[in-house]
Amino acid sequence: MGLEKKAKKQIKKVVLPESEDERILKAAHRLNAMGAVGLILLGDKEAINSKNLNLNLENVEIIDPSTSHYREEFANSLYELRKSKGLSEQEAEQLVLDKTYFATMLVHSGYAHAMVSGVNHS
Numbered sequence: 001m002g003l004e005k006k007a008k009k010q011i012k013k014v015v016l017p018e019s020e021d022e023r024i025l026k027a028a029h030r031l032n033a034m035g036a037v038g039l040i041l042l043g044d045k046e047a048i049n050s051k052n053l054n055l056n057l058e059n060v061e062i063i064d065p066s067t068s069h070y071r072e073e074f075a076n077s078l079y080e081l082r083k084s085k086g087l088s089e090q091e092a093e094q095l096v097l098d099k100t101y102f103a104t105m106l107v108h109s110g111y112a113h114a115m116v117s118g119v120n121h122s
Helices: 003-009 022-034 045-049 071-085 089-095 099-108
Strands: 013-016 038-042 061-063
Touching: 013 022, 013 099, 022 038, 038 099, 071 089, 071 099
Parallel strands: 013 038, 038 061
Antiparallel strands: none
16 A cells, blocks of 8 residues: 555644745645645745645645634643743743744644644754
8 A cells, every 4th residue: 555545544634834935835735635634834824825826725724823722722831841941931922923833832732743844944
């Protein structure tokens, strides 16, 4: 059985925090067409759609960390995880606005199975 067929049998959610990069959006389009993975893009939905790349992102979840209902939950969780290292509640609130931290918290909290990043920050 091929990898694509195996993936379709047990669809996992993968978060892509670098949605401002056209290469990521094109990859999301291709993966979405395959139907082998559930995708979450992080960013402003209007900004992503305004790129006019003619991509089908219909089944792709787009979450804006700055307006997400997860923001408070993730800030509290991050604070609890890192307070022994000196992280303040205010710092945790700021950190979860960062797409990479937000994506990490999606995985940590079980809302996503994996995160793929590094195209801009490797």
